[in-house]
Amino acid sequence: MLTVTDAAGFLHLIPRERLVSISMLAPEPPGTAVNQVGQQIPTGDPPGTKMKLLISYETTTPHLGQMLFFFTDDAAIMQIKTTLRQWANADAANQLVIDAGRPNTPVPETTAAISIG
Structure with missing residues (x-):
């Protein structure tokens, strides 16, 4: 099971069998x-981004669900890489938990935690 708490405080539960990919x-x-009306719009990632984590999963519609996280901290990136590697090799009963912050808590944009439970 993949459990994601997003920055808005919503909890997303994704069964491992519905997980399509986790990409760094x-x-x-x-x-x-x-854009279509001739306005210039910014593109690219937020300043300081060093890595993105994209999670794709099957939904009950014909479309894939996707969640995207931005990371600016090298230590967090290394911890995430290690945790993902361990989870990929772990028993299917293990859970992967991603906590991307809480809506009422001031969280630095680099804060995200990932763990196996």
Whole structure:
């Protein structure tokens, strides 16, 4: 089971058999694009992003569900990589827990925790 608490405080439970992928992605550099009405809009990832964690999973619709987390702290990135590696090799009964903050708690943007339970 994958358990994710997002920054808005919502709890997402994803059965391991519905998990499609967990991807660690390199950041996209900042830039600008022009939208349909000719306005320039910023593109790329937030400043300081060193890694992105993308979780894709099956839903009850024809579309995949996805969650994306941004990380700016090297120590957190190493801890996440280690935890994901351990979880991937663990018994299917083990849970992966991702805590991306609470809505009423001031949380630095680099804060996210991931653990096996």
